[in-house]
Amino acid sequence: MTDVQTDHAAGVPGARSSQVVDFALSPELEAFRTRAREFAQSELAPHANDWDAHQTFPREAVAKAAAQGFLKITIPQAFGGTDLGNLAGCVMLEELNAACASTGVTVSVHNSLVCSPLAKWGTQEQQAKYFPKLLEGEWLGAYCLSEAGSGSDAAALVCEAKADGDDYVLNGPKLWITTGSEAGLYIVFARTGEDRVKGITAFLVERQMPGVGIGKKERKLGIKASPTVEITLENVRVPASNLLGELGRGFTIALDTLDGGRLGIASQSLGIARAALELIRGHLATQVDHKGRPTASQAHQWEMADIAADLDASRFLTWRAAILRDQGKPCGPEAAMAKLKASLLANRAARSAVSILGAAGGGLTGTAERLLRDARICEIYEGATDIQRLVVARGELAR
Ligand SMILES: Cc1cc2nc3c(=O)[nH]c(=O)nc-3n(C[C@H](O)[C@H](O)[C@H](O)COP(=O)(O)OP(=O)(O)OC[C@H]3O[C@@H](n4cnc5c(N)ncnc54)[C@H](O)[C@@H]3O)c2cc1C
Numbered sequence: 001m002t003d004v005q006t007d008h009a010a011g012v013p014g015a016r017s018s019q020v021v022d023f024a025l026s027p028e029l030e031a032f033r034t035r036a037r038e039f040a041q042s043e044l045a046p047h048a049n050d051w052d053a054h055q056t057f058p059r060e061a062v063a064k065a066a067a068q069g070f071l072k073i074t075i076p077q078a079f080g081g082t083d084l085g086n087l088a089g090c091v092m093l094e095e096l097n098a099a100c101a102s103t104g105v106t107v108s109v110h111n112s113l114v115c116s117p118l119a120k121w122g123t124q125e126q127q128a129k130y131f132p133k134l135l136e137g138e139w140l141g142a143y144c145l146s147e148a149g150s151g152s153d154a155a156a157l158v159c160e161a162k163a164d165g166d167d168y169v170l171n172g173p174k175l176w177i178t179t180g181s182e183a184g185l186y187i188v189f190a191r192t193g194e195d196r197v198k199g200i201t202a203f204l205v206e207r208q209m210p211g212v213g214i215g216k217k218e219r220k221l222g223i224k225a226s227p228t229v230e231i232t233l234e235n236v237r238v239p240a241s242n243l244l245g246e247l248g249r250g251f252t253i254a255l256d257t258l259d260g261g262r263l264g265i266a267s268q269s270l271g272i273a274r275a276a277l278e279l280i281r282g283h284l285a286t287q288v289d290h291k292g293r294p295t296a297s298q299a300h301q302w303e304m305a306d307i308a309a310d311l312d313a314s315r316f317l318t319w320r321a322a323i324l325r326d327q328g329k330p331c332g333p334e335a336a337m338a339k340l341k342a343s344l345l346a347n348r349a350a351r352s353a354v355s356i357l358g359a360a361g362g363g364l365t366g367t368a369e370r371l372l373r374d375a376r377i378c379e380i381y382e383g384a385t386d387i388q389r390l391v392v393a394r395g396e397l398a399r
Contacts, residue, residue: 023316029088036092039068040099048100051225052370057182058103058225065096066137070107074116074260079131081119086260086322090267094315097271098278101374102225104271106140108264109178114141114187117257118204121245126204130185139184143261144174144205144231145254151176152387154189155197155251159233161190168192168243170203170236173215178381180229181214183207187257188233189250200250204242211236222373255332260325261382262335266318269342269378273311276349276371280304280356300356307349314342333395340388343378350375 025033043061051058065071073089075081089111097104115134118127133139150156159172170190177186186205193199205212215230245253284296284304294301321334350371357368379385 025091029091032084032088033091033095035068036070036095039065039070040095044096044099044103048102048225049367049370051100051102052374053224055224055227057227058100058106059182061100061103062106062140063137065103065107066135070096071110071137072115072135073111075119075131075135079119079127080135081115081131085326086263087319087326090263090270090318090322093264093267094270094274097268098275099271100225101268101272101371101377102223104268105223105226105264105377106179106182108261108268109143110134110141112260112264113143113257114185116260117187117202117244117253120256121202121249121253122204123241125241126244130204133184139207140179140182142177142179142183142186142231143257144177144180144186144188146174146176147172148175152384154254155200157189157191157200159188159190161192161201161203161238163192163240164237166240167237168201168203168240170205170211170233170238172233174231174233176218176228176381177231178226178228180231181217181227186212186231187244188231189254190233192247192250195248197251198248200254201247202244202250202253203238204244205233205236205238209236209238220377222370222376224373258382259330259332259335262339262388263318263322263325263331265378265382266314266321266335266338266342269339269346269375270311270315270318272346272371272375272378273307273314273342273349276346276353276368276375277304277307277311279353279368279371280307280349283357283360303352303356307345307352310341310345311349314338314345317341333392336383336388336391336395339378339383340385340392343375343385343388346375346378347372 043064069082072081073084077083093104093108096107134141145154147157161168161170184207188203188205189200191199192201211234213232215232218228284300287296289295318338321331321338324331324334353368354372
């Protein structure tokens with residue numbers, strides 16, 4: 001076997017498998033994962049069911065996450081970030097979400113949907129103004145794209161931004177905004193022209209700007225400790241200096257940002273799936289005969305095996321997309337594949353945990369039933385499952 005590999009590799013530098021793909025994290029990333037896991041298990045896991053039951057936003061835990069540097073993961077050190085990158089972000093988010101998906105999505109949105117685009121598309125003045133607040137968690141960020149008539153079809157948005165002297169005046173509600181009621185800064189996508197795509201511009205809108213309001217809070221099936229609210233904009237005067245990127249580039253910014261965001265939701269899905277797998281494993285491990293041999297039903301063991309295999313596969317898809325993004329390469333279809341597979345798995349794993357644990361899994365205060373409710377959203381936001389399939393299919397047809 002070794003000889004065959006050597007022969008194949010002869011004359012092709014880097015062709016040996018050990019030089020091409022390394023599935024292990026670096027020692028530094030492994031240490032970071034351990035730190036994130038310890039934080040999540042001590043600061044989030046013991047409280048997650050309670051926060052969920054009372055719909056309590058975990059403000060203190062998010063502040064502690066900020067103190068760990070978890071709110072500035074993709075931001076260059078020149079701006080005050082840790083610059084660990086998207087792969088580190090995925091590793092961290094799997095850990096946070098395995099403990100509490102509500103905290104997980106808060107951290108994911110802040111990093112991938114707000115800080116990352118500000119680093120990529122923002123001016124030096126905007127970065128100097130907002131990063132000090134965002135990176136230390138004094139302000140949280142929210143991303144305002146969706147509206148009543150524009151979810152999957154984001155280009156159908158109608159929120160209006162009219163030029164008026166040196167300002168733009170924004171009007172129109174934004175719906176289902178994660179962290180909306182807790183945020184200090186919103187990235188708002190609004191219509192500045194008639195063209196469906198080129199008529200959309202991104203704006204940096206501060207919570208304290210006159211005319212910004214917090215509307216209805218949604219009652220939800222899952223991630224109940226993450227507030228999802230309507231943001232109302234009534235004659236909000238935003239200086240032209242708060243355009244993020246150029247006039248008419250908003251849709252490009254929205255989609256590019258979502259490629260990064262999907263890595264976060266794929267990692268959220270991995271965390272939920274892993275937590276479900278751990279519940280199943282813990283339950284089946286107690287089922288032994290008098291000699292300590294497993295007696296769990298084969299159906300349950302095989303389900304556990306399938307989930308374990310799919311979890312590894314989904315994690316590698318997620319890490320591949322994150323590495324591409326860290327290398328500055330396009331990762332649209334790869335990020336969509338990762339979210340597609342991981343979010344389907346999160347739902348399957350959580351459903352199986354509820355079934356296999358029986359009464360304990362489906363009880364009113366059990367972790368398994370929270371995982372089942374939390375998993376559902378992974379297939380909806382930042383592009384529903386069908387939309388991920390659409391992105392992957394377009395990538396295939398463009399080959
Ligand atoms: C808890 C929560 C938090 C959210 N947070 C945010 C946020 O922070 N910021 C933000 O901007 N938005 C947010 N959203 C909105 C979210 O991104 C949208 O709900 C999502 O994009 C789907 O849009 P929709 O709900 O309008 O469903 P629709 O677009 O109406 O889709 C309904 C169904 O039709 C399918 N479908 C739609 N179009 C197609 C197509 N072309 N081909 C095949 N199937 C299709 C979809 O896959 C889906 O199954 C959030 C939503 C929720 C529920």
